[in-house]
Amino acid sequence: xxxxxxxxxxxxxxxxxxxxxxxxINFSVPAGQCFGLLGPxxxxxxxxxxxxxxxxxxxxxxxEVFGESASAMSREVKAKIGLVPQExxxxxxxxxxxxxxxxxxxxxxxxxxxxxxxxxxLDFMQLNDKKFxxxxxxxxxxxxxxxxxxxxxxxxxxxxLDEPTTGLDPQARVxxxxxLTELKKDGRTLLLTTHxxxxxxxxxxxxxxxxxxxxxxxGTPDELIARHVKGFVFEVQKPNLAASPENRxxxxxxxxxxxxxxxxxxxxxxxxPEEAIYLHRxxxxxxxxxxLTGRKLREN
Ligand SMILES: Nc1ncnc2c1ncn2[C@@H]1O[C@H](COP(=O)(O)OP(=O)(O)OP(=O)(O)O)[C@@H](O)[C@H]1O
Numbered sequence: 344x345x346x347x348x349x350x351x352x353x354x355x356x357x358x359x360x361x362x363x364x365x366x367x368i369n370f371s372v373p374a375g376q377c378f379g380l381l382g383p384x385x386x387x388x389x390x391x392x393x394x395x396x397x398x399x400x401x402x403x404x405x406x407e408v409f410g411e412s413a414s415a416m417s418r419e420v421k422a423k424i425g426l427v428p429q430e431x432x433x434x435x436x437x438x439x440x441x442x443x444x445x446x447x448x449x450x451x452x453x454x455x456x457x458x459x460x461x462x463x464x465l466d467f468m469q470l471n472d473k474k475f476x477x478x479x480x481x482x483x484x485x486x487x488x489x490x491x492x493x494x495x496x497x498x499x500x501x502x503x504l505d506e507p508t509t510g511l512d513p514q515a516r517v518x519x520x521x522x523l524t525e526l527k528k529d530g531r532t533l534l535l536t537t538h539x540x541x542x543x544x545x546x547x548x549x550x551x552x553x554x555x556x557x558x559x560x561x562g563t564p565d566e567l568i569a570r571h572v573k574g575f576v577f578e579v580q581k582p583n584l585a586a587s588p589e590n591r592x593x594x595x596x597x598x599x600x601x602x603x604x605x606x607x608x609x610x611x612x613x614x615x616p617e618e619a620i621y622l623h624r625x626x627x628x629x630x631x632x633x634x635l636t637g638r639k640l641r642e643n
Pocket of ligand 1: 359362364382383384385386387388389390391538
């Protein structure tokens with residue numbers, strides 16, 4: 344059964360003056376799924392998010408959110424969206440609990456609903472023992488968790504997350520991924536931007552790969568991998584590559600080594616010169632991006 348779309352973008356364009364930063368993109372976000380915009384810095388992810396939230400005007404094309412035009416969203420539709428921005432906009436001088444309560448009041452929720460939801464959300468985001476701590480005393484991971492809890496106080500149908508784990512350590516990221524997966528199980532739609540391929544691969548049902556304001560491809564992580572990079576990657580060091588594997592293998596030169604995208608590993612190994620030094624791993628979305636653009640997603 345096809346799920347109804349929560350967001351539909353048709354030939355969506357954003358211009359700043361004469362600079363076109365979103366160049367006529369088309370996508371639709373199915374209800375109850377995690378939909379990811381994957382692309383490097385400057386790809387146009389945040390700009391697209393801002394248009395979806397009605398914070399940035401659409402230059403041309405159409406953008407529908409819960410059946411309404413993003414540029415004229417009603418209060419009711421806005422209330423269905425929870426936002427987790429890239430930059431923390433928590434109030435640093437008040438406590439964790441007070442931040443949640445203040446946001447609940449902003450949504451004009453009753454005191455009993457605010458109390459009930461705050462308790463649940465502090466539990467959910469594992470912040471219970473910090474509820475009386477000032478925001479300033481929290482670690483980066485805790486702040487991000489509080490930002491997510493706060494976005495959920497209005498019980499939104501869709502949560503928009505702009506790079507939810509950028510700058511966090513691996514442990515903090517894993518905890519956030521776990522809780523986002525729970526939100527999805529609850530039936531909420533998640534829309535997230537990321538330049539981490541592991542995050543997209545782990546969380547997203549559907550991915551749009553975006554670069555320089557254009558969609559390069561879209562599909563499930565497995566579809567994208569199958570379409571562009573087969574199943575496996577062999578990273579073969581160059582100095583040891585006396586005789587290259589046959590050219591029939593799809594490949595990408597990455598400097599010191601060459602990546603080969605391979606569906607039949609036994610056949611590829613048979614093609615490799617004996618002295619070749621190589622790594623062998625399953626293909627991932629980073630490889631997809633490299634194949635689509637010739638560049639890495641993140642330049643480290
Ligand atoms: N207010 C603005 N005026 C002019 N150009 C802008 C403005 N906001 C964004 N841009 C440009 O639009 C392009 C897309 O930016 P955007 O922030 O959407 O990218 P992004 O994919 O979200 O990247 P990041 O991961 O860095 O947030 C960039 O080239 C950026 O410099």
